[in-house]
Amino acid sequence: MGFLTAIAWIAAVIAVSAGLAWCFRAVAVAALPQTMAKAMRTAPLTASFGLLIILLYIFAAVFADVIAPFPERAVVGAEYLPREGLDGQFILGTDNLGRDMFSRLIYGARNTVGIAIATTALAFLIGSVLGLLAATVGGWLDQVLSRAVDVLMAIPALIFSLLLLTIFGTSITTLILVIAVIDSTRVFRLARAVAQGIVVMDYIEAAKLRGEGLWRLITREILPNAMAPLVAEFGLRFCFVFLSISALSFLGLGIQPPTADWGSMVRDNATLITFGDITPLLPAGAIALLTVAVNFVVDWMLHRASGLKE
Known part of the structure; x- marks a missing residue:
């Protein structure tokens, strides 16, 4: 049964x-x-569902102060109060310090997702600029950048992040910079590979013969033709960054308390698993749902960019 x-x-x-x-x-x-x-x-239902979830998360992040019934850091009751449903004061109960779980889930959308977006954007700025530059210029610059990226990628990302955060501290600025630099190596490899297939095209040679400068060549000729795979990779890379931040927070080196973060919320309430309570699974479910939604949308974007028909 x-x-x-x-x-x-x-x-x-x-x-x-x-x-x-x-x-x-x-x-x-x-x-x-x-x-x-x-x-x-023409979007499949999976992509429509993903877009809906992403918009709901964005709405929760932007209007967290209006939606959340209690402040982010306020202790509003006893520890581990049970869930009371929509009719009660504490919809999802309270955490290990007596803070409202529902309110902290809402604020966690602002903190975790906002930091992940900022980190992904910085990683793409660094990685795509250097990757396109390496492919366009070639020669010794390409070799130096590629070998440096190979060295960084040889170190496991999570272990490298833990090491750097232990050395430089666990502020939000340091967290963003460390993860962005490590993840930019993956973006560099993709941008370089895509650009290398473009720089040999005839219209690139024609642009060089017209006397186009390096920056104009990259921004006007190469980048527009490399945009589709880069945009799709942005979505996938966001998922990896999002999961990395949550993992680091779970380990205690990510977003620091009392700031609401889904990874640290799982850690703080993990003891309830022993008693069969699903409270620690709520922030974990929020992480999983957003990851699945983003992947649905990225799959649709890749399908559209490929030119394939249903």
């Missing part, structure tokens, strides 16, 4: 998710401009 109940719950969740995705796609097609509406009309 337990197995059949679990199957029924999974089927119900899939059905509800598909219904929400279909409704969201219909509303988006009606509200968006014609060009964007055409793209949304």
Whole structure:
């Protein structure tokens, strides 16, 4: 009976998710401009569901002060109070210090997701600029940058992050810089590989013969043609950065308390697993849901960029 109940719950969740995705796609097609509406009309339900989840997370992050019933760091009750549902004061109960779990989940969207976006953007700025530059200039610059990246990529990313954060401290600025530099090596490899396939094209040679400068050659000729795989990689790289920040926070070297963060929330409430309580799984579920949603959207973007038809 337990197995059949679990199957029924999974089927119900899939059905509800598909219904929400279909409704969201219909509303988006009606509200968006014609060009964007055409793209949304052909989007699969998985991509529509992913977009819906991403928008909900963004909404929660932006309006956390309005949505959350309690302040982020306020102790509002006893430790580990049970969940009371929508009719109670503590919808998801309280944590190990008596802070409202629902409020901290909402603020965690602002902190964890916001820092992950900033880190990913910085990693892409560093990696894509250096990768495109290495592929365009070539020669000794390409060799020096590529060998430096090979050395950094030879060290496991999580261990390297732990080492650097232990040395330089665990402030948010240091966290962003460390993860961005480590992740920029992956972006460098992709940007360089894509650009190397572009720089040999005839229109690049024509641009060089016209006397185009290096910066104009990269920004006007190479970057627009490399944008599709880079945008798709941004989504995938965001997932890795997001999971890295959560893992570091779980280990105590990421976002520091009392700032709400999903990784540290799992660690702080992990003792409840012993008693069969699912409270530590709530922030873990929030991490997993956003990761799956982003991957749904990235898969759709890669399919569109490939030029394949359904």
